[in-house]
Amino acid sequence: QKEVEQDPGPLSVPEGAIVSLNCTYSNSAFQYFMWYRQYSRKGPELLMYTYSSGNKEDGRFTAQVDKSSKYISLFIRDSQPSDSATYLCASYPGAAGNKLTFGGGTRVLVKP
Amino acid sequence: GAVVSQHPSWVICKSGTSVKIECRSLDFQATTMFWYRQFPKQSLMLMATSNEGSKATYEQGVEKDKFLINHASLTLSTLTVTSAHPEDSSFYICSAAQGNSGELFFGEGSRLTVL
Numbered sequence: 001q002k003e004v005e006q007d008p009g010p011l012s013v014p015e016g017a018i019v020s021l022n023c024t025y026s027n028s029a030f031q032y033f034m035w036y037r038q039y040s041r042k043g044p045e046l047l048m049y050t051y052s053s054g055n056k057e058d059g060r061f062t063a064q065v066d067k068s069s070k071y072i073s074l075f076i077r078d079s080q081p082s083d084s085a086t087y088l089c090a091s092y093p094g095a096a097g098n099k100l101t102f103g104g105g106t107r108v109l110v111k112p
Numbered sequence: 113g114a115v116v117s118q119h120p121s122w123v124i125c126k127s128g129t130s131v132k133i134e135c136r137s138l139d140f141q142a143t144t145m146f147w148y149r150q151f152p153k154q155s156l157m158l159m160a161t162s163n164e165g166s167k168a169t170y171e172q173g174v175e176k177d178k179f180l181i182n183h184a185s186l187t188l189s190t191l192t193v194t195s196a197h198p199e200d201s202s203f204y205i206c207s208a209a210q211g212n213s214g215e216l217f218f219g220e221g222s223r224l225t226v227l
Binding site: 034036041042043044045046049088090099100102103104105 | 155158217218
């Protein structure tokens with residue numbers, strides 16, 4: 001079993017819809033949770049970074065972490081065609097220097 | 113966010129040659145950088161952890177003599193693919209942690225094609 005599981009998709013939604021992405025993880029030691037967006041042939045871009053449980057909002061993006069169920073989510077409101085990309089969740093136990101464990105990525109397609 | 117630069121972004125080389133990829137943190141110092149490899153439509157696979165002033169730590173299954181990592185300064189880490197073969201063709205990405213927050217920022221990636 002992978003430490004971080006993510007549905008590969010693709011997830012296709014119409015423009016303006018809410019995109020809902022999620023991951024599950026198995027390592028109870030994970031404290032930091034990240035969401036990255038990766039366009040084709042580009043490096044990942046950090047979208048959201050959260051510590052422990054709770055919600056975090058940044059513009060159209062909302063990240064949720066539920067440590068009790070080991071479940072992390074990313075919501076994208078008012079989705080745009082430019083949001084079409086692969087979204088990767090990632091987690092690690094501690095602070096700087098810790099190895100990041102990635103999910104497999106979910107491909108999202110927002111249709112105009 | 114912080115900026116991590118990789119160079120070259122794309123390189124084509126002949127089988128048997130060596131290729132060096134640079135990873136620089138442009139506006140912050142990074143004592144630790146990470147090197148990943150990514151195959152098409154797959155997630156990132158951690159190859160090694162690069163520590164400034166000391167030897168890199170390689171993940172299981174990664175040949176340290178083939179993928180040489182040097183972290184000579186707090187802003188530069190290099191990955192050298194030695195005696196490259198077609199199976200080494202891949203997308204190589206580096207990342208660096210900014211400060212003690214642990215936020216990891218990635219470079220744009222380097223696409224290696226070995227003929």
